[in-house]
Structures are given as structure tokens and as C-alpha cells.
Amino acid sequence: MTDEKMDETKKKTKKTAECCGFPVSIFFIVVNEFCERFSYYGMRAVLVLYFRYFLLWDDDLATSIYHAFVALCYLTPIMGAIIADSWLGKFKTIIYLSVVYAVGQVVMAVSTIHDITDTDRDGTPNNFTLHIALSMLGLILIALGTGGIKPCVAAFGGDQFQEHQSRQLNTFFSVFYLCINGGSLLSTLITPVLRAQECGIHTQQQCYPLAFGVPAALMVVSLVVFISGSGMYVKTDPEGNIIWAVCKCIGFAIKNRFRHRSSAHPKREHWMDWANEKYDKLLIAQVKMVLKVLFLYIPLPMFWTLFDQKGSRWTLQATTMSGDFRAFILQPDQMQTVNPILILTMVPIMDRIIFPLIKKCGLDFSPLKRMTVGMLFAAMAFVCAALVQIEIDKTLPDFPSSSESQLKVVNMFNSSLNVTISHKDTLLIDSLESSAGYVTLDHQEITVSLNSSGITKNFSLIAGGRQTLIIPSDPSVMYLKEDIKSKPREGRNAVRFVNGWTAVLNITNLESNLEPTVISNYSLVAQGTRKFVLSNGAQSCEFSQTFGFGSSYTFLIPSTLFSTDCKSIKAVEDIQPNSVHMALQIPQYFLITTGEVLFSVTGLQFSYSQAPKNMKSVLQAGWLCTNAVGNIIVLIVAELGKLPKQWAEYLLFASLLVAVSVIFSVMAYFYTYIDPAEVEAQIRSELGFEPEEEKKKETLEMEDKDKDQQNEQEVKQTKI
Numbered sequence: 037m038t039d040e041k042m043d044e045t046k047k048k049t050k051k052t053a054e055c056c057g058f059p060v061s062i063f064f065i066v067v068n069e070f071c072e073r074f075s076y077y078g079m080r081a082v083l084v085l086y087f088r089y090f091l092l093w094d095d096d097l098a099t100s101i102y103h104a105f106v107a108l109c110y111l112t113p114i115m116g117a118i119i120a121d122s123w124l125g126k127f128k129t130i131i132y133l134s135v136v137y138a139v140g141q142v143v144m145a146v147s148t149i150h151d152i153t154d155t156d157r158d159g160t161p162n163n164f165t166l167h168i169a170l171s172m173l174g175l176i177l178i179a180l181g182t183g184g185i186k187p188c189v190a191a192f193g194g195d196q197f198q199e200h201q202s203r204q205l206n207t208f209f210s211v212f213y214l215c216i217n218g219g220s221l222l223s224t225l226i227t228p229v230l231r232a233q234e235c236g237i238h239t240q241q242q243c244y245p246l247a248f249g250v251p252a253a254l255m256v257v258s259l260v261v262f263i264s265g266s267g268m269y270v271k272t273d274p275e276g277n278i279i280w281a282v283c284k285c286i287g288f289a290i291k292n293r294f295r296h297r298s299s300a301h302p303k304r305e306h307w308m309d310w311a312n313e314k315y316d317k318l319l320i321a322q323v324k325m326v327l328k329v330l331f332l333y334i335p336l337p338m339f340w341t342l343f344d345q346k347g348s349r350w351t352l353q354a355t356t357m358s359g360d361f362r363a364f365i366l367q368p369d370q371m372q373t374v375n376p377i378l379i380l381t382m383v384p385i386m387d388r389i390i391f392p393l394i395k396k397c398g399l400d401f402s403p404l405k406r407m408t409v410g411m412l413f414a415a416m417a418f419v420c421a422a423l424v425q426i427e428i429d430k431t432l433p434d435f436p437s438s439s440e441s442q443l444k445v446v447n448m449f450n451s452s453l454n455v456t457i458s459h460k461d462t463l464l465i466d467s468l469e470s471s472a473g474y475v476t477l478d479h480q481e482i483t484v485s486l487n488s489s490g491i492t493k494n495f496s497l498i499a500g501g502r503q504t505l506i507i508p509s510d511p512s513v514m515y516l517k518e519d520i521k522s523k524p525r526e527g528r529n530a531v532r533f534v535n536g537w538t539a540v541l542n543i544t545n546l547e548s549n550l551e552p553t554v555i556s557n558y559s560l561v562a563q564g565t566r567k568f569v570l571s572n573g574a575q576s577c578e579f580s581q582t583f584g585f586g587s588s589y590t591f592l593i594p595s596t597l598f599s600t601d602c603k604s605i606k607a608v609e610d611i612q613p614n615s616v617h618m619a620l621q622i623p624q625y626f627l628i629t630t631g632e633v634l635f636s637v638t639g640l641q642f643s644y645s646q647a648p649k650n651m652k653s654v655l656q657a658g659w660l661c662t663n664a665v666g667n668i669i670v671l672i673v674a675e676l677g678k679l680p681k682q683w684a685e686y687l688l689f690a691s692l693l694v695a696v697s698v699i700f701s702v703m704a705y706f707y708t709y710i711d712p713a714e715v716e717a718q719i720r721s722e723l724g725f726e727p728e729e730e731k732k733k734e735t736l737e738m739e740d741k742d743k744d745q746q747n748e749q750e751v752k753q754t755k756i
């Protein structure tokens with residue numbers, strides 16, 4: 037037996053502290069995983085809303101950058117695997133890359149503090165470039181960290197077990213998966229709540245620093261927990277860069293085939309056989325097995341394209357819905373919690389009830405069939421998302437096109453008015469009322485005539501804009517005010533006031549006092565019943581209004597304000613609150629999570645079962661790459677596709693996945709399952725290598741020799 041083999045066997049037989057048959061060290065690893073997944077999913081839950089409402093990017097840019105980040109998170113595992121296998125080993129790789137990860141989370145949290153650049157203290161950052169630069173730097177560091185440690189942590193956990201602990205090893209992987217989903221569940225519940233709080237030094241804003249700060253803290257905890265277990269781990273040395281070895285072998289086969297392309301050279305059974313000149317037969321056979329599986333991976337990215345849109349498009353969709361569940365209010369970014377909740381309940385149900393039942397019925401539900409069905413479930417989830425989107429679109433206001441203008445008229449005059457616009461549309465508006473809805477005009481230059489008073493005025497409207505014409509107590513000074521032309525951000529409500537009272541008013545929620553006849557700027561209020569106090573020196577009164585999600589109101593304050601104790605204030609609804617309930621997203625979450633269980637969980641098991649023992653990391657890296665490519669597809673479609681209707685984009689993705697699942701099922705039909713160990717044993721025996729049994733015997737002999745030596749030494753020591 038070689039020295040290397042003896043070292044390896046000694047490592048495997050190193051005695052570790054045990055509790056209930058489990059190595060104590062895995063406690064640190066599962067807690068570390070829980071905290072790390074909390075950190076990752078917590079940050080991811082609020083990321084798209086941070087892009088949309090803090091950096092003020094549009095939906096498409098926010099979606100693209102979100103998916104570019106997720107893609108990077110799934111490309112970096114290759115780097116992590118290479119560093120661990122060929123240089124640092126898993127333990128050091130996890131420590132160093134976790135430090136990078138924690139720094140990234142802290143940088144990301146700092147980038148969300150609006151006060152650092154809000155020099156004019158108006159609540160919005162003044163130097164967006166700095167915030168964008170910091171957040172991009174933070175995200176790159178996070179992607180390096182989370183992706184880099186991804187292939188190492190589970191494998192490092194596996195290293196802690198000895199040969200006789202295979203049952204405990206399986207339990208460890210189940211607990212590990214529970215920790216992933218437990219961390220994800222808690223963080224997607226908590227960080228949106230933190231985000232919805234208000235905080236700030238100069239002005240109170242949505243508390244993104246807290247929403248990103250808590251995941252950063254959890255990453256530091258994760259690192260500390262991992263380091264605490266340091267003395268107890270079994271630390272294996274780097275085993276050599278198998279990914280690089282595989283690439284070199286494939287590269288040589290291609291080059292050699294090209295060199296011998298003339299018909300003078302006889303064909304070989306498989307193109308990888310062109311590596312025979314340089315590489316041993318066993319390695320070539322192993323590469324062939326890996327390539328067979330990698331070929332099957334080609335259609336898989338499309339599944340992830342749909343799956344990972346939970347955190348982007350679906351979260352943005354939820355911002356246009358109502359999260360009032362009576363007993364509690366759900367934030368749009370909290371809807372993602374449905375995924376881990378369903379995973380935690382569905383995995384045991386599938387494993388213990390559904391799959392055994394299917395088997396009992398004599399149906400063949402092989403892993404590749406499960407994966408195909410998983411894809412179809414994901415496609416159905418997107419059909420549901422499209423249907424929900426159609427319902428939402430029905431409730432959205434008809435905002436003007438770029439050539440149109442929309443106008444609403446508010447009458448603060450003390451009697452009814454007949455308002456004629458451009459000698460065509462005549463609106464009869466009572467005192468302290470507004471026109472019913474907006475009038476849409478296909479031209480911008482208009483004349484407004486107040487028929488009873490003979491006042492006429494010309495106005496130039498904004499093309500593609502929405503405006504309100506305020507007719508104050510002195511109609512001759514009527515004026516235009518620009519209105520919002522999209523739903524208010526983050527499902528909040530936009531409110532403004534027209535002061536019809538005779539003097540300056542102080543109103544809670546408004547930045548400054550409101551002059552008479554003036555209309556205020558918008559201020560945003562959250563869902564629920566909000567109280568407004570209006571005061572002027574000694575006089576004050578208050579009124580309350582209940583808000584839903586995503587509405588806009590103009591409150592008309594009459595001249596009789598204090599004599600009627602605020603009761604005469606009129607609320608004009610400019611944009612109706614979201615009326616489609618977030619519960620309607622549950623079916624699409626249910627379908628995509630069923631797809632995840634069938635596709636993701638099965639796919640990972642399938643990859644492991646079909647990979648030779650020393651090449652599991654290659655397939656793990658390939659599997660994660662499919663995830664990265666899937667996210668790149670979303671950003672290409674979001675940036676290039678630019679479909680005018682969101683529901684059409686959902687249907688496009690669903691159709692693409694159905695087409696891909698048909699291709700995958702054909703590929704799967706021609707795939708023959710193998711037992712890599714058996715194939716390897718056959719080649720070993722063909723090559724005259726020592727069979728596995730022999731190796732085991734040798735290992736046992738070596739252990740006995742070790743024991744004998746130990747006994748001899750003990751005897752010697754006793755003698756001394």
C-alpha cells in the first residue's frame with residue numbers, strides 16, 4: 037500500500053467526538069448552513085424592491101440585475117470547487133470565502149443607507165452613483181462567497197462521517213436540506229417586515245439598512261459558528277483538481293480527433309477514445325459517464341429561468357396586489373415564504389406517500405420522468421401567473437399613452453361650475469367635487485372655459501402625463517398640477533391635499549405648511565387606518581382614512597374646515613387601491629414548488645447516482661451551472677424581449693418550458709441508467725487493477741498493522 041493511501045485511510049479512521057451516533061462537528065455545520073441561507077435568502081427577498089424603489093430602476097432593469105446576480109451566485113461554485121480541491125482544502129476555502137461573503141453583506145447594507153448621500157435631506161439619495169457602486173461591489177463579493185462555499189459545505193459535512201455511519205450521513209443530508217429551507221423561511225418572513233419599517237437620521241424612509249443589515253449580521257454569526265467547531269472537524273487535504281483534469285482530458289480528445297481527421301485514421305467507438313494516447317482508460321470511462329449526464333443537462337436551464345422569477349417578476353407582481361389577510365398584512369416580498377413552507381411539507385409527503393403510492397400502482401416514475409413532470413408543473417405555474425396578471429391588468433387605471441394627456445378637474449369654488457375643455461367636453465362639477473375620473477385628450481394645447489363666469493384660459497398639457505386642474509375660490513387663477521401616472525411604490529398610498537381654507541395649514545405627514553388655494557405634493561402612507569391632524573395656530577381637527585394598497589387620493593379641504601371638525605373634507609380617489617388579492621398567487625407558488633421537488637431534488641439525486649465517486653463535484657458544478665444559465669436567459673428576455681404585456685411574457689416562458697420539456701423527455705427516453713461503481717469495477721478488472729474488495733482487505737490489514745504498532749508502542753512505554 038502506498039503512503040498516500042495509508043494517509044487517506046488514517047484520516048478516515050480519525051476518531052471524532054460523537055453524540056447519538058453523529059459526529060458532534062456536524063452540529064456546527066448545520067447551524068452554519070442555517071445562518072448562511074438566512075443571510076442569502078433574506079438579502080435576496082428584498083433585493084428587487086431595493087433596485088426598484090431605492091435605486092429607482094424600472095421593472096426590467098431591476099429584474100435583469102437581480103438575475104445577473106443570481107447567475108453569478110451559481111457560476112462561482114466552479115471557482116470554489118477548484119480552490120478547495122486543488123489548493124486550500126474545503127475547511128480553509130469555507131473560512132476565507134465566508135469572510136469575503138460577510139464583507140459583501142456589510143457593504144451591501146451600507147449602500148442602502150440613504151442618509152450617507154442625502155445632503156439636502158429630502159429623503160432621497162443625492163449621489164446614486166455611489167449607492168449603485170457600493171451595492172454592485174457588495175453583490176459581487178456576496179456572489180463570490182455564497183457560490184464559492186456552496187459546493188464545499190455539504191461535502192465538508194459528508195467528510196465528517198465514517199464508513200460505518202452511512203445511515204447517519206443520510207439523516208445529515210435531510211437535516212441539512214431542512215436547515216436550508218428553515219433559514220430561507222425565517223428570513224423571507226423577517227427581512228420584508230424590517231424593510232417595511234421606517235428609519236433614517238434626517239428623514240424616515242423604508243428601512244433597507246435594517247433589512248440588509250440583519251442578513252449581514254447572520255453571515256458573521258455563521259462564520260463564527262463555523263470557526264467555533266474548528267477543533268472538531270475532520271479536515272481532508274485537497275484531493276487534486278478533478279474539474280481541471282476532466283477539462284484537460286476532453287480538450288486532448290478533441291485536439292487529437294482534429295489532428296487525425298483524415299479518413300486514413302480508423303474511427304473510434306466514442307470520440308472520447310481519442311484521449312487513449314495520453315489518459316488511462318478508467319479516467320476516459322469516467323469522463324464518458326459524466327458527459328452523458330452533462331448532455332442531458334442542456335435543456336435544464338429553462339426550468340431555472342422560470343423558477344428563479346419568484347424573487348423578481350412575481351415579487352413585483354405582488355406589489356400590485358392586496359396583502360390584507362384580515363388576521364395579518366402580508367408584504368409583497370413575504371409571498372416568497374410560501375416556497376420554503378411548501379418545500380418543508382411537500383418533500384416528506386412526496387417521499388413517504390406519493391412516490392411509494394405511484395410505485396405500488398406499478399407505474400414507472402423514474403428520476404428523468406419526474407424531472408420532465410417537474411418542468412410541466414413549472415410551466416403551469418407560469419400560466420397561472422399570466423391569468424393572475426390579466427386579472428390585475430383589468431383593475432389598473434388606463435394611464436395615457438405617450439401621445440395622449442389626461443385631465444381631471446377639481447372645483448374648490450363655492451358653487452357648481454360648467455367646465456368646457458377645448459369647446460368640446462363639458463363637465464358639470466359641484467362645489468368641493470372633482471370630475472368623474474380623468475378625461476383623455478389626444479392633443480396638448482387646450483382652452484378651459486368656465487361657462488357661468490365667462491372665464492377662459494389656455495393651458496399646455498404634458499404629453500403622456502396626468503394632470504389635475506384646480507379651480508380655487510377665485511376661478512380666474514385656476515392652475516394645473518401634475519399627477520402620478522403609475523401605482524405608488526411598494527404598495528403604499530399617495531396622498532395630497534388642496535387647501536380651500538382661508539389661511540395656512542399645518543398637516544401631519546406633509547413636509548411643509550400648506551398655503552391657501554395651493555395643492556400639496558404627494559406624500560406616501562402605508563396600508564391601514566391613518567390619522568391626519570390639520571392645525572392653524574389655536575385651531576385644529578383630525579380625520580382618519582383607511583387605505584388599502586397602491587391607491588392615490590386628493591383630499592379637498594373646504595373653507596368650513598374647523599366649523600365642521602374636519603368632517604367636511606372630501607376624499608377624491610385618483611387611483612383605486614389594489615383589489616386582486618395576493619392569495620391568488622398561492623396556486624402558482626404551489627405549482628412551482630411541486631415542480632421544484634420533482635425537478636430539483638430528483639435532479640440532484642440523479643446526478644449523484646450517475647456520477648463516478650471521484651467526479652461528483654464535476655456534476656455538482658455542472659448542475660449549478662444550469663441554474664446560472666437559466667438566470668442569464670431571464671435577463672436576455674427581460675432586456676431584449678420587452679413584451680408590451682407582462683402576462684404575454686409569462687405565457688412565452690411557459691410555452692418555452694413546455695417545448696424544452698418535450699425535448700428533454702426525448703433525450704431521457706434514450707438515456708440508460710448505469711451503476712458507475714459497476715462500470716468502474718469492470719474497467720478495473722479489464723485493466724488488471726486491484727478490485728475494490730482487495731482494496732478493502734488491504735485497508736483492514738493496514739488498520740490491524742497500525743493497531744499492532746500501537747500496542748507494541750504501549751507495551752514499550754509501560755516497560756519504560
Ligand SMILES: C[C@H](N)C(=O)N[C@@H](CCCCN)C(=O)O
Nearest residue numbers: 073216217220375376379636663
Ligand atoms: C429554499 C429553496 N427551496 C431551496 O431548497 N434551495 C436550495 C436549493 C437551490 C436550488 C437551486 N436554485 C438551496 O441550496 O438554497
